[in-house]
Amino acid sequence: MNEYLQLEKFFTRMNALDHASAILSWDESVMMPAQSGVARAAAQSELHVIKHEILINPELLELLQKVEENASSLHLWEQANFREMKKIILRAHAVKKDLVEAYSLAASECQQAWRIMRGENNWKDFLPLFEKLLLLARAEAQQRSQTMGMTGYDCLLDQFSPGITSSEISKIFNQVKSFLPALTQEIIDHQKSDPSSTDLPPIPIHLQKNLGLSLIKNLGFDMSKGRLDTSHHPFCGGVPQDIRMTTRYNISNFMESMMGTMHETGHALYEQNLPTKWNHQPVGMARGMDIHESQSLFFENCIGRNKHFFKFLFPVLETHLFKGANIPSPQRIFNLFNTIKRSFIRVNADEVTYPMHIILRYEIESDLISGKLEAKDLPEVWDFKMQTYLGLSTKDDFKNGCMQDVHWPSGAFGYFPSYSLGSILASQLFYKIKQSDPNFVENLTQGNLNFIKGWLNDKIWSQGSLLTSQELIFSATGESLNPSYFKNYLKEKYLE
């Protein structure tokens, strides 16, 4: 067997560990009994270490070198696969085994503490665990930096949004900062003239479930290779051949589960339509979390909250939710779907204010990793930036401030930017698709997403990791990631 095929076989094997971790992780959130968490966390951590140990086998480096010498004989997808393989293997070598173990353990401890202490608004007892984790995160970033020739924080970013650097992100985010605060105020002022929107009507959970199942089928989610369940925090997990979406239900706010489900369906469609032939190989995986978020936010915001699609959506809501009840006016529901308001909690933020939550986190985490900022000063900086960017104070309110997200306590530094990179890309894709489809408005009005899905499948989903992110964005849209599309999307949607 030639060396390249040996590497393919190796990654097929590695893929089984990812498969296991993904299903265990879903199970932990959806099925696992209350007292089984310690054993599960230990098992997951050990699987992580096993994977790392296998990846740092010196034989792999020899294989890499041999394939490198004959790389020109590989066809296009194999070459891209080899590029991704190399990155994974070198990335594994970048961090010493002891540190991998220590980091995995510290993240597990910190996350478990967070689950309890966030509810208690208990920053004081959380801080030492977070400090310990941060020191290890810095050490990891530094070890990666030495091998990969990038800054430490860029190495962390690269795990989630491969190929984009902090200086590129800063440039994009600074553009967003230059227009978004004023635009937000303009939109909020504009919405004051809207007819006053009262609360959504209460909807029993079983009706919301039926609505969700109906919508995901309409969007094209393949139920023979996936499930929709309930969890505390919605997510899309599993593996491409077995996608596990979750949502959560709130009787007094059906929008939450509905939009959450549309969001996760965006992730799910991407995963279910990745190139089947390469499902077990690195090149067959989704391109990164930034591209992933562009898909989920596209389906949640660009489609789910679109005024044309709403003409299709409202009758579906009537059928599933409003039977026999007082039917609220379509305008009232639509307004509720698109009400803009500055708020404390990122996951509840609307599409207009959301990027400022991300920019805040991005600026803080890059300083935490570089050492410019210490963990103990986090609440103060958070409060300052919240006041500056969103006009809200989180002083002494850790629960709704710097303790609100699971990302840092679970060790995921460098993840946050992907949300807003995704949301910018979503608006860019939305514009390009609109330009390409002569029947765009009519299709949306009829809930016919075939053109959109065909376009996304062609340009994004079926491409897996064949291209780099930049190449993918350029080949799909004809230009680089450009925040002007986001600005224009918001202006057109909210002010025209």
Added chain:
Amino acid sequence: MNEYLQLEKFFTRMNALDHASAILSWDESVMMPAQSGVARAAAQSELHVIKHEILINPELLELLQKVEENASSLHLWEQANFREMKKIILRAHAVKKDLVEAYSLAASECQQAWRIMRGENNWKDFLPLFEKLLLLARAEAQQRSQTMGMTGYDCLLDQFSPGITSSEISKIFNQVKSFLPALTQEIIDHQKSDPSSTDLPPIPIHLQKNLGLSLIKNLGFDMSKGRLDTSHHPFCGGVPQDIRMTTRYNISNFMESMMGTMHETGHALYEQNLPTKWNHQPVGMARGMDIHESQSLFFENCIGRNKHFFKFLFPVLETHLFKGANIPSPQRIFNLFNTIKRSFIRVNADEVTYPMHIILRYEIESDLISGKLEAKDLPEVWDFKMQTYLGLSTKDDFKNGCMQDVHWPSGAFGYFPSYSLGSILASQLFYKIKQSDPNFVENLTQGNLNFIKGWLNDKIWSQGSLLTSQELIFSATGESLNPSYFKNYLKEKYLE
């Protein structure tokens, strides 16, 4: 770190792979979407190979040798743990990697074909896949035999019922064969004089579910560390810290789910009460499938179908199942719980006829592995033995004959004897506990199982794999496994 502790750490790590496989396996039966099976089977098979690859690392043999030299410095549990570690590592070395992979793949293919072809009664298309698997099973048995110095079939037995050999099993089973066919006829004749028992009343599934949950709590199953769900074939899976029991519901036969649940609870109590301190080590695991079955059959048959316990049970049934309906007479229900009848399907067989199903399979599989019998001759031999042992013909009825069980198609040769070894041990344990508890009848009548559970916890559950099976049985009951107890148990229960 000394070498023994290195081995412990290693097995803690291996345990994570077992944890993953166990939960994935539960998920496959309970949660997985219809079309995700191929990817799951591949992942499970790869995990199996990964585990094998890690176990055959030559460093482990060096560690074993170093610990061996200082084994006397280990305390009792460590010594036993080391004995089990050694067995696992040497067992992994016994089979070549290529064969492990080929066997895992062939078993996966054969099992998937079986799932379809059994329903079609399609022996013809199943045979070539089964022949391929059998050849590999023989090769595996032979490779094991060379390393472990036992016959090939004994090596396979040892995976499920460690420490017992084919010649010991033959001796025990021959004793059973000497009394059971005549005793069965005697019991059937005796039951003819019973008042005729008609069908069980139909019971809605949600009521059966509530009954099951009530019973498992009463038996002491810890719901904070386990679940009860529904699957096509009932089983008890998961890990000691997270036990996943399943059952199946049949509206027209509540006994099936109820007794199935009591059976799985026997397995679950054993797992949940294994020594916590050793949960991740080989010595902390259940002693073997024969001991495991003794626990499940104890709770299903010795308790669940016991006339004294029935005095407690019937009011529970009334509360949960018969509300508002015509309440059947207790005697009628009790008789239905204990009706003896020769039948085709092992999993539906009663406790009296069950061992003949097992003896048949034991005799056949040992001949299949030794080469005395070929796969193509299986239907004929099956039919002949069914006629001899149970007076029933399975000619051309593969579905209800030699294709009825998943064990062989999934590659589990050597498993079947554990069921009947367990049932014999259950009656021996039942006798000893009855002797030890002065309030035995009263306790059973009140549904108070504290004495029984205390005894089993003390003698069996808390022992993990500290002792060999023979030592465990001897230390618990004061003698070796003795089929006379089974004979006397049946006579007393059905003829007195």
